[in-house]
Amino acid sequence: MKKLINNPTKVVEEMIEGYVKAYPKHVRQLAENERALVTAKATREGKVGVLIGGGSGHEPAFIGYVGDGMADGVAVGNIFASPPPDPILEATKAIDKGEGVIYVYGNYAGDVMNFGMAAELADLESGIRVGSVLVTDDVASAPKAEKEKRRGIAGEFFVTKVAGAAADKGYNLDDVVRVAQKANDYTRTMGVGLTPCSLPQTGKPSFELAENEMEIGLGHHGEPGIEKGELQPADQVVDRLVNDILTDMPIDLGEKVAVLVNGLGSTTNMELYIMFRRVEQILSEKGIEIHRSYVGSYSTSLEMGGASVTITRLDEELAAFVDHPADCPMYVQK
Amino acid sequence: MKKLINNPTKVVEEMIEGYVKAYPKHVRQLAENERALVTAKATREGKVGVLIGGGSGHEPAFIGYVGDGMADGVAVGNIFASPPPDPILEATKAIDKGEGVIYVYGNYAGDVMNFGMAAELADLESGIRVGSVLVTDDVASAPKAEKEKRRGIAGEFFVTKVAGAAADKGYNLDDVVRVAQKANDYTRTMGVGLTPCSLPQTGKPSFELAENEMEIGLGHHGEPGIEKGELQPADQVVDRLVNDILTDMPIDLGEKVAVLVNGLGSTTNMELYIMFRRVEQILSEKGIEIHRSYVGSYSTSLEMGGASVTITRLDEELAAFVDHPADCPMYVQK
Numbered sequence: 128m129k130k131l132i133n134n135p136t137k138v139v140e141e142m143i144e145g146y147v148k149a150y151p152k153h154v155r156q157l158a159e160n161e162r163a164l165v166t167a168k169a170t171r172e173g174k175v176g177v178l179i180g181g182g183s184g185h186e187p188a189f190i191g192y193v194g195d196g197m198a199d200g201v202a203v204g205n206i207f208a209s210p211p212p213d214p215i216l217e218a219t220k221a222i223d224k225g226e227g228v229i230y231v232y233g234n235y236a237g238d239v240m241n242f243g244m245a246a247e248l249a250d251l252e253s254g255i256r257v258g259s260v261l262v263t264d265d266v267a268s269a270p271k272a273e274k275e276k277r278r279g280i281a282g283e284f285f286v287t288k289v290a291g292a293a294a295d296k297g298y299n300l301d302d303v304v305r306v307a308q309k310a311n312d313y314t315r316t317m318g319v320g321l322t323p324c325s326l327p328q329t330g331k332p333s334f335e336l337a338e339n340e341m342e343i344g345l346g347h348h349g350e351p352g353i354e355k356g357e358l359q360p361a362d363q364v365v366d367r368l369v370n371d372i373l374t375d376m377p378i379d380l381g382e383k384v385a386v387l388v389n390g391l392g393s394t395t396n397m398e399l400y401i402m403f404r405r406v407e408q409i410l411s412e413k414g415i416e417i418h419r420s421y422v423g424s425y426s427t428s429l430e431m432g433g434a435s436v437t438i439t440r441l442d443e444e445l446a447a448f449v450d451h452p453a454d455c456p457m458y459v460q461k
Numbered sequence: 462m463k464k465l466i467n468n469p470t471k472v473v474e475e476m477i478e479g480y481v482k483a484y485p486k487h488v489r490q491l492a493e494n495e496r497a498l499v500t501a502k503a504t505r506e507g508k509v510g511v512l513i514g515g516g517s518g519h520e521p522a523f524i525g526y527v528g529d530g531m532a533d534g535v536a537v538g539n540i541f542a543s544p545p546p547d548p549i550l551e552a553t554k555a556i557d558k559g560e561g562v563i564y565v566y567g568n569y570a571g572d573v574m575n576f577g578m579a580a581e582l583a584d585l586e587s588g589i590r591v592g593s594v595l596v597t598d599d600v601a602s603a604p605k606a607e608k609e610k611r612r613g614i615a616g617e618f619f620v621t622k623v624a625g626a627a628a629d630k631g632y633n634l635d636d637v638v639r640v641a642q643k644a645n646d647y648t649r650t651m652g653v654g655l656t657p658c659s660l661p662q663t664g665k666p667s668f669e670l671a672e673n674e675m676e677i678g679l680g681h682h683g684e685p686g687i688e689k690g691e692l693q694p695a696d697q698v699v700d701r702l703v704n705d706i707l708t709d710m711p712i713d714l715g716e717k718v719a720v721l722v723n724g725l726g727s728t729t730n731m732e733l734y735i736m737f738r739r740v741e742q743i744l745s746e747k748g749i750e751i752h753r754s755y756v757g758s759y760s761t762s763l764e765m766g767g768a769s770v771t772i773t774r775l776d777e778e779l780a781a782f783v784d785h786p787a788d789c790p791m792y793v794q795k
Contacts, residue, residue: 129655129673129692129766130729130732131653131695131728131735131736131767132695132731132735133694133735134694141734141735142731142734143734144738145733145734145735145737145739146737148737148741148754149722149734149737149741149756150754183731184729186730186731186734187730187757319465322463339463341463358463360466360467360468361465361467388483392727392729393726393727393764393766394764395520395726395761395763396520396521396525396761397466397472397476397517397518397520398464398465399479400475400479400520401465401466401467401475401476401479402465402479403480403482404475404476404478405479420482420483420484422479422480422483423521423791424758427729427730429729429731430728430766432463432764433465454795457757459794459795460793461793
């Protein structure tokens with residue numbers, strides 16, 4: 128597949144360089160480790176630090192979500208690969224202001240190992256207290272009884288939003304961890320894949336689907352989904368995705384939710400709005416109130432085709448965090 | 462090509478329905494015409510109205526740019542087709558507060574005809590004064606001596622930003638038109654196409670390029686560009702695009718500019734950041750100051766692959782408009 132890149136082995140370095148040059152008022156690269164970015168302004172004294180990260184290729188996640196009211200730092204891995212402990216550790220040191228740091232990241236073996244190791248080192252080397260919330264929103268990736276085995280996908284946006292807002296409001300580490308964990312517990316995502324992406328170094332498609340085929344539950348790195356079948360009209364696809372979410376996480380009449388209809392890369396905004404239309408119809412019929420909507424490509428898999436629906440139940444506490452202002456290069460909320 | 466849609470003849474209606482449901486605090490559909498959207502809050506008394514519009518398929522343009530500090534209304538055409546005079550006229554009436562309305566739209570025959578007709582009708586039927594600025598930023602679409610024949614592409618974002626900010630600051634119609642015209646005069650875009658999109662109704666690719674081919678200057682609706690050739694590394698592509706811009710519009714050492722690296726649909730943010738990196742290197746070497754950067758898919762051609770570089774020269778007046786706050790569903794600036 129054609130890509131506008133230079134040396135395929137340097138795409139992450141060059142991406143970071145371009146990103147930091149584009150948004151110098153928002154982010155800076157750490158001198159100690161070029162794969163660690165932090166807010167250009169120093170983290171406020173007395174504030175819990177919020178650190179995110181994971182593999183590249185999901186832009187605007189995760190680098191795009193560093194800024195006021197969201198994350199203080201991000202550790203950047205190679206494409207679809209966890210960052211090693213080093214950038215995580217250096218970013219931790221840079222954003223800790225004595226109140227500790229929360230790690231919010233997707234539940235993947237490599238990330239669990241490397242963020243875990245960095246947390247230990249941060250404690251040992253610098254006495255920094257680290258709390259962690261692993262995002263496990265992908266309904267398709269494990270049965271309900273084993274939610275802790277599920278992968279993290281687009282729902283990381285909401286968990287980051289809540290952690291960032293709570294930290295910005297002055298919550299202490301235990302409370303930031305508590306509300307971020309609640310945000311994860313209250314969040315479910317179901318996706319559908321249509322067309323593959325290709326890694327810059329191989330140029331080969333990440334999976335194969337026939338010309339009129341879709342795959343329900345396909346993972347963000349091409350992990351197999353739960354069902355392949357003929358591509359259905361958008362309304363039927365959305366019915367299936369939302370039904371799987373609501374079966375897994377029942378939502379009562381009158382409850383408030385936040386909704387994200389997320390594009391995986393090459394899916395147009397037009398399609399995402401059409402999908403949102405159906406999500407809104409379903410929820411409205413059930414008397415569920417959409418408190419805030421997000422439609423766009425918030426977490427991608429390079430140029431993969433497809434989309435996901437994320438629903439987060441909002442109690443009063445979470446609703447206030449979702450409404451809290453934010454100012455990141457790729458996401459601003461007044 | 463696979464699409465997450467329902468009835469291909471209803472995509473625009475369903476997209477608008479989803480969009481308005483997603484952002485009810487920002488936009489509303491006019492009862493008088495379902496292809497006309499205006500800000501949910503009424504246009505402020507005494508403010509010049511700003512109306513944008515054009516074909517669909519360029520989302521987030523143009524519907525995403527209705528909101529505080531940007532446009533007051535948008536007329537929505539079919540995919541890649543001008544809206545008819547009706548929605549333009551109805552939106553004009555809805556946003557006029559006695560100070561007149563500025564139309565900002567791309568220079569395409571259909572748009573010129575329909576916006577022109579709507580302007581006449583607005584005057585005849587309601588005595589509304591309309592000023593128009595046609596965006597002509599696409600360097601590749603006509604020679605420099607015939608700039609008025611050029612098409613409007615991604616640079617419409619800057620012209621809309623400037624018109625919206627000037628109107629928000631209380632400028633009168635003549636002055637809003639003057640500064641929006643200056644923004645257009647000071648804006649140039651050059652793009653490159655890699656892969657086609659397909660219209661929902663036909664499913665057929667909009668043009669053909671070989672597997673390792675790119676087309677410089679390809680239009681936003683698949684209009685032929687100025688040169689086909691083998692795909693080059695990103696730096697060489699950017700060198701070409703920026704060189705064509707600077708040859709057409711020389712920029713002096715010490716001048717300020719705004720830069721937009723825009724994705725056409727399926728091009729990843731990673732590639733856009735890598736392209737921005739090179740734009741920054743070139744401008745920085747020439748002593749040109751990037752006052753503000755924008756990297757992302759601001760104006761697309763459905764799922765087309767490719768990108769464009771837009772540069773707007775900023776004098777003090779234009780820089781202040783670019784910095785003015787905005788609050789649209791798809792673009793927020795604090």
